[in-house]
Amino acid sequence: MSKMSLEGIEQAMLDDLRHRVVEVARGLFENKLVVSTFGVVSTRIPKTDCVLVTPSGFSKARLDKDNLIIVDLDANLVQGKFRPSVETPLHTYIHKRRPELSTVIHTHSPMACAFAAANREIPCVSAEQAFHLGGRIPIVRKYSLPGTTERTELENIVKALENIDAVLMRKHGVVVVGRTPEEALDTAIVLEDIATIALHSIVLSRPIEFSRRELKYLKDFKKTRYGQKLGTT
Amino acid sequence: MSKMSLEGIEQAMLDDLRHRVVEVARGLFENKLVVSTFGVVSTRIPKTDCVLVTPSGFSKARLDKDNLIIVDLDANLVQGKFRPSVETPLHTYIHKRRPELSTVIHTHSPMACAFAAANREIPCVSAEQAFHLGGRIPIVRKYSLPGTTERTELENIVKALENIDAVLMRKHGVVVVGRTPEEALDTAIVLEDIATIALHSIVLSRPIEFSRRELKYLKDFKKTRYGQKLGTT
Amino acid sequence: MSKMSLEGIEQAMLDDLRHRVVEVARGLFENKLVVSTFGVVSTRIPKTDCVLVTPSGFSKARLDKDNLIIVDLDANLVQGKFRPSVETPLHTYIHKRRPELSTVIHTHSPMACAFAAANREIPCVSAEQAFHLGGRIPIVRKYSLPGTTERTELENIVKALENIDAVLMRKHGVVVVGRTPEEALDTAIVLEDIATIALHSIVLSRPIEFSRRELKYLKDFKKTRYGQKLGTT
Amino acid sequence: MSKMSLEGIEQAMLDDLRHRVVEVARGLFENKLVVSTFGVVSTRIPKTDCVLVTPSGFSKARLDKDNLIIVDLDANLVQGKFRPSVETPLHTYIHKRRPELSTVIHTHSPMACAFAAANREIPCVSAEQAFHLGGRIPIVRKYSLPGTTERTELENIVKALENIDAVLMRKHGVVVVGRTPEEALDTAIVLEDIATIALHSIVLSRPIEFSRRELKYLKDFKKTRYGQKLGTT
Numbered sequence: 001m002s003k004m005s006l007e008g009i010e011q012a013m014l015d016d017l018r019h020r021v022v023e024v025a026r027g028l029f030e031n032k033l034v035v036s037t038f039g040v041v042s043t044r045i046p047k048t049d050c051v052l053v054t055p056s057g058f059s060k061a062r063l064d065k066d067n068l069i070i071v072d073l074d075a076n077l078v079q080g081k082f083r084p085s086v087e088t089p090l091h092t093y094i095h096k097r098r099p100e101l102s103t104v105i106h107t108h109s110p111m112a113c114a115f116a117a118a119n120r121e122i123p124c125v126s127a128e129q130a131f132h133l134g135g136r137i138p139i140v141r142k143y144s145l146p147g148t149t150e151r152t153e154l155e156n157i158v159k160a161l162e163n164i165d166a167v168l169m170r171k172h173g174v175v176v177v178g179r180t181p182e183e184a185l186d187t188a189i190v191l192e193d194i195a196t197i198a199l200h201s202i203v204l205s206r207p208i209e210f211s212r213r214e215l216k217y218l219k220d221f222k223k224t225r226y227g228q229k230l231g232t233t
Numbered sequence: 234m235s236k237m238s239l240e241g242i243e244q245a246m247l248d249d250l251r252h253r254v255v256e257v258a259r260g261l262f263e264n265k266l267v268v269s270t271f272g273v274v275s276t277r278i279p280k281t282d283c284v285l286v287t288p289s290g291f292s293k294a295r296l297d298k299d300n301l302i303i304v305d306l307d308a309n310l311v312q313g314k315f316r317p318s319v320e321t322p323l324h325t326y327i328h329k330r331r332p333e334l335s336t337v338i339h340t341h342s343p344m345a346c347a348f349a350a351a352n353r354e355i356p357c358v359s360a361e362q363a364f365h366l367g368g369r370i371p372i373v374r375k376y377s378l379p380g381t382t383e384r385t386e387l388e389n390i391v392k393a394l395e396n397i398d399a400v401l402m403r404k405h406g407v408v409v410v411g412r413t414p415e416e417a418l419d420t421a422i423v424l425e426d427i428a429t430i431a432l433h434s435i436v437l438s439r440p441i442e443f444s445r446r447e448l449k450y451l452k453d454f455k456k457t458r459y460g461q462k463l464g465t466t
Numbered sequence: 467m468s469k470m471s472l473e474g475i476e477q478a479m480l481d482d483l484r485h486r487v488v489e490v491a492r493g494l495f496e497n498k499l500v501v502s503t504f505g506v507v508s509t510r511i512p513k514t515d516c517v518l519v520t521p522s523g524f525s526k527a528r529l530d531k532d533n534l535i536i537v538d539l540d541a542n543l544v545q546g547k548f549r550p551s552v553e554t555p556l557h558t559y560i561h562k563r564r565p566e567l568s569t570v571i572h573t574h575s576p577m578a579c580a581f582a583a584a585n586r587e588i589p590c591v592s593a594e595q596a597f598h599l600g601g602r603i604p605i606v607r608k609y610s611l612p613g614t615t616e617r618t619e620l621e622n623i624v625k626a627l628e629n630i631d632a633v634l635m636r637k638h639g640v641v642v643v644g645r646t647p648e649e650a651l652d653t654a655i656v657l658e659d660i661a662t663i664a665l666h667s668i669v670l671s672r673p674i675e676f677s678r679r680e681l682k683y684l685k686d687f688k689k690t691r692y693g694q695k696l697g698t699t
Numbered sequence: 700m701s702k703m704s705l706e707g708i709e710q711a712m713l714d715d716l717r718h719r720v721v722e723v724a725r726g727l728f729e730n731k732l733v734v735s736t737f738g739v740v741s742t743r744i745p746k747t748d749c750v751l752v753t754p755s756g757f758s759k760a761r762l763d764k765d766n767l768i769i770v771d772l773d774a775n776l777v778q779g780k781f782r783p784s785v786e787t788p789l790h791t792y793i794h795k796r797r798p799e800l801s802t803v804i805h806t807h808s809p810m811a812c813a814f815a816a817a818n819r820e821i822p823c824v825s826a827e828q829a830f831h832l833g834g835r836i837p838i839v840r841k842y843s844l845p846g847t848t849e850r851t852e853l854e855n856i857v858k859a860l861e862n863i864d865a866v867l868m869r870k871h872g873v874v875v876v877g878r879t880p881e882e883a884l885d886t887a888i889v890l891e892d893i894a895t896i897a898l899h900s901i902v903l904s905r906p907i908e909f910s911r912r913e914l915k916y917l918k919d920f921k922k923t924r925y926g927q928k929l930g931t932t
Contacts, residue, residue: 035426036419037460038361057460082461086454108361110426114433117358117440125816127845127871128737128807145447146360147454171443172360186735193734193809199433200813200898207816210870214844221785221846227736227756228781268659269652270693271594290693315694319687341594343659347666350591350673378680379593380687404676405593432666501892502885503926504827523926548927552920574827576892580899583824583906611913612826613920637909638826665899 002076004050014052017043017181018065021052024103024181025060031189033107034060038173040106042091043181044099049073051095055082086147093154094161094177101177103184108173111195115139116168122191122198125207129194130218131226135210137191139168146172166191235309237283247285250276250414251298254285257336257414258293264422266340267293271406273339275324276414277332282306284328288315319380326387327394327410334410336417341406344428348372349401355424355431358440362427363451364459368443370424372401379405399424468542470516480518483509483647484531487518490569490647491526497655499573500526504639506572508557509647510565515539517561521548552613559620560627560643567643569650574639577661581605582634588664591673595660596684597692601676603657605634612638632657701775703749716742716880717764720751723802723880724759730888732806733759737872739805741790742880743798748772750794754781785846792853793860793876800876802883807872810894814838815867821897824906828893829917830925834909836890838867845871865890 006014025041028034039060042053054060055067069080073096075088085091091104115122115137122137124130129137138160142153157175160167165187166176176191178184201207210218239247258274261267272293275286287293288300302313306329308321318324324337348355348370355370357363362370371393375386390408393400398420399409409424411417434440443451472480491507494500505526508519520526521533535546539562541554551557557570581588581603588603590596595603604626608619623641626633631653632642642657644650667673676684705713724740727733738759741752753759754766768779772795774787784790790803814821814836821836823829828836837859841852856874859866864886865875875890877883900906909917 036365036423055461056458086458108359108426108430110429111433113359113361113430114437117430117434118437119441120437125870126807126812128812130870131845132735145450145454146364147458171358171441190735193807196809197807197812197816199437200810201816203436203902204813204817204819204898208818208870217844221844225755225785225846228754269598269656288694289691319691341592341659341663343662344666346592346594346663347670350663350667351670352674353670378683378687379597380691404591404674432670436669502831502889521927522924552924574825574892574896576895577899579825579827579896580903583896583900584903585907586903611916611920612830613924637824637907665903669902 002072002074002078004048004072004076004078006048006050006070006079009045009048014045015065017045017052018068020181021054021068022063022065024105024185025054025063027185028105028107028188029059029061031192033109033188033192035108038108040085040087040091041103041181041184042085042088042095043103044095044101045070050078051092053084053088053091055080056085058082089147089149090154090157090175094158094175097158098161098177101179103178103181105176105178105184105188106173107176107188109188109192109195111199112137112168112174112191114199115195116173117171119170122168122195123207124210124215125201126194126197127218128190128197130210130215131222132187132190133166133194134164134219135215137166137168137195138164139170141170235305235307235311237281237305237309237311239281239283239303239312242278242281247278248298250278250285251301253414254287254301255296255298257338257418258287258296260418261338261340261421262292262294264425266342266421266425268341271341273318273320273324274336274414274417275321275328276336277328277334278303283311284325286317286321286324288313289318291315322380322382323387323390323408327391327408330391331394331410334412336411336414338409338411338417338421339406340409340421342421342425342428344432345370345401345407345424347432348428349406350404352403355401355428356440357443357448358434359427359430360451361423361430363443363448364455365420365423366399366427367397367452368448370399370401370428371397372403374403468538468540468544470514470538470542470544472514472516472536472545475511475514480511481531483511483518484534486647487520487534488529488531490571490651491520491529493651494571494573494654495525495527497658499575499654499658501574504574506551506553506557507569507647507650508551508554508561509569510561510567511536516544517558519550519554519557521546522551524548555613555615556620556623556641560624560641563624564627564643567645569644569647571642571644571650571654572639573642573654575654575658575661577665578603578634578640578657580665581661582639583637585636588634588661589673590676590681591667592660592663593684594656594663596676596681597688598653598656599632599660600630600685601681603632603634603661604630605636607636701771701773701777703747703771703775703777705747705749705769705778708744708747713744714764716744716751717767719880720753720767721762721764723804723884724753724762726884727804727806727887728758728760730891732808732887732891734807737807739784739786739790740802740880740883741784741787741794742802743794743800744769749777750791752783752787752790754779755784757781788846788848789853789856789874793857793874796857797860797876800878802877802880804875804877804883804887805872806875806887808887808891808894810898811836811867811873811890813898814894815872816870818869821867821894822906823909823914824900825893825896826917827889827896829909829914830921831886831889832865832893833863833918834914836865836867837863838869840869
């Protein structure tokens with residue numbers, strides 16, 4: 001049990017966050033990124049060292065807000081009736097090392113998992129990938145068995161996430177991160193889309209990847225010209 | 234006609250079980266594990282030697298509770314207006330040999346069937362498969378034509394199910410078993426997901442399988458740390 | 467304009483048949499066997515030499531009963547506000563030569579079309595195909611351009627349909643037939659399912675086909691033991 | 700800011716057009732031709748040099764009519780609260796050069812994108828493609844990075860669209876055009892369908908393409924005999 005306290009946290013904000021985590025978890029299921037009880041969503045509670053995380057062994061299709069668990073950054077229980085996901089140590093480790101993030105998602109997205117099982121990075125062969133993710137999807141080859149708490153292995157994943165919001169875990173699945181719960185879900189959806197495109201382009205030929213120069217151009221382009229200026233929507 | 238009697242069976246329990254079998258059958262259809270009139274669900278009625286089974290030639294999309302048939306463990310009719318599935322002898326044989334199970338499901342899940350048609354086991358290349366199913370999905374190569382009552386062939390399937398809850402029948406389809414109707418459906422859904430991942434990883438490369446040591450670790454891990462402790466949900 | 471008359475046809479029966487054709491056409495769309503305005507459904511009006519057929523250039527997703535056209539067995543207009551499908555001569559030719567049938571369906575089912583484009587029969591590698599369709603799906607290699615009225619080409623299709631309810635038209639698509647509108651739709655759905663299985667089994671290996679002996683066994687088995695006895699449902 | 704004025708435009712017509720663009724954008728999402736915020740729809744406002752275009756960074760699943768932007772043919776803002784799509788210069792360039800068109804659509808349709816990433820045209824191996832699109836889908840190999848305003852690159856796309864309503868942009872995606880918003884959506888849907896068929900036929904073998912003569916025949920056939928005569932529906 002953690003010594004962390006939830007005193008002083010605004011209940012309306014926390015309730016809204018629970019709602020958003022439940023919706024994002026449902027989004028994983030509806031976009032066919034997980035089946036059965038697989039998949040994890042964790043979100044940092046703003047201005048705290050606490051993380052809201054999905055419970056172990058529950059379908060993402062039908063979570064209730066009360067099913068979510070609150071843990072501290074060492075994965076100790078703070079509040080909740082259930083056991084948190086067995087992948088909680090990985091999630092809290094990322095949250096500890098990346099305090100500016102909001103959300104970490106773990107999925108078994110089938111086409112991305114095919115690359116992970118084949119021990120291959122996802123080559124950057126579509127503008128969608130270049131634009132949204134910024135390049136190749138790296139694979140953490142030192143495979144962490146589910147539920148690992150090995151610091152070196154967790155650190156490998158944090159390192160892979162330094163330059164990109166999505167990584168493959170060899171023979172296992174996908175980790176994506178986001179500045180909001182919805183952004184993390186969006187990236188998980190894009191990842192499976194670009195994995196589908198890349199896999200089928202590999203079937204057709206040996207696709208040519210985006211160059212560093214092109215990726216650099218797109219990064220600047222996205223920052224300055226894509227979407228709406230802050231405050232307009 | 235069986236000499237088996239249904240006297241003494243609680244009607245509310247039986248009615249609830251009929252409802253669950255109908256829902257699980259619909260789940261096979263909605264998860265695209267069967268089309269047309271294919272697929273079979275059979276569930277042992279607790280504390281009896283009777284089995285509830287789906288009728289022959291009916292779509293799994295729209296069964297009524299009254300469409301289900303009750304047979305004994307030798308596949309003889311006990312109650313019901315319709316002929317049971319032609320695969321009933323296989324189902325009752327498994328129920329007889331595995332009294333601790335609840336449910337047997339037969340599907341034509343497309344990606345799993347592709348492995349069955351290709352005469353290949355599904356290699357264990359994803360954590361999802363290692364974790365949920367425990368290893369490779371075996372294939373019963375001595376093919377039983379639909380509706381077989383050959384004891385050796387039925388025994389081959391029972392043998393293959395000893396260490397794993399899912400097997401492929403060569404050129405035919407899939408048999409999965411579960412401790413509840415819902416668990417069997419869940420395993421059928423996971424099986425098609427891992428077949429999809431494995432097939433596409435084979436397209437990409439020659440994937441490396443989980444080792445015995447890893448599988449052993451995951452088995453213990455699942456037993457002790459996954460999901461909720463009994464009585465908590 | 468045909469000299470055929472619709473006098474004496476029971477309106478309630480005809481109205482019911484129109485409804486069924488509209489439903490079957492929608493089924494083609496919902497099962498993703500056609501997109502856009504592709505696909506044709508034609509049904510013989512019992513006890514007449516007239517055929518109900520879908521109009522040219524309409525989406526199958528949203529037909530009204532009044533959109534259907536009635537033609538005679540030489541594809542001449544009998545009744546209707548619209549032009550019939552450009553494939554009407556093929557449909558009426560099949561109806562003329564196979565008076566015992568009810569319905570002919572033409573689709574562009576993607577996986578079956580992949581075989582048609584690749585100029586390959588669909589090998590019989592799954593029990594589903596052996597059981598439901600009875601063997602390999604033949605391909606009519608002498609390709610008929612859409613809308614053909616060439617007697618030899620139409621005859622080739624009739625010949626291919628003699629032993630099986632589904633054929634591929636090279637580089638074009640699929641023709642299936644049924645004893646009822648619903649049976650033809652069911653066969654069209656099964657055909658795409660078995661094409662999906664066969665294609666992916668070919669990706670995995672060189673699958674082994676069902677033998678003549680096995681196919682013969684299954685044919686007898688289906689006739690005598692599958693589904694319900696007449697009059698029981 | 701453009702000097703273009705919207706005075707004199709009938710508001711009911713403009714409102715209807717906004718509604719149709721929103722519906723077509725939703726159609727891209729529902730047919731899985733785009734994910735996330737990708738995809739663009741632009742429609743010329745009849746009798747003006749103005750174009751209605753979707754905003755940058757919005758999901759196509761849930762646009763409001765008020766989210767749309769009006770720009771002139773040089774991509775300058777005429778009316779609207781948001782930034783237009785970053786691909787607006789490509790769209791207005793096509794509209795300027797092809798005044799007879801109504802709508803330009805850009806998607807990341809996965810199977811078409813696989814061809815684009817593999818740097819391959821889509822061969823014309825199905826009647827659906829021959830009939831609806833008239834032949835091979837060309838690929839503009841000189842890749843325009845997203846948001847390009849390079850005249851030569853834009854001109855390459857216009858040139859590729861001269862003989863066909865759909866082109867691939869290498870490593871990027873798809874551009875389709877239509878005489879109405881709905882026609883452009885329909886062509887985008889057909890394009891992904893024929894890409895799916897062609898890709899899987901390539902997996903199965905080396906498919907044989909339609910000849911020039913066949914394509915010519917189908918073009919005439921479509922013009923004179925397909926669909927309904929004007930004024931009948």
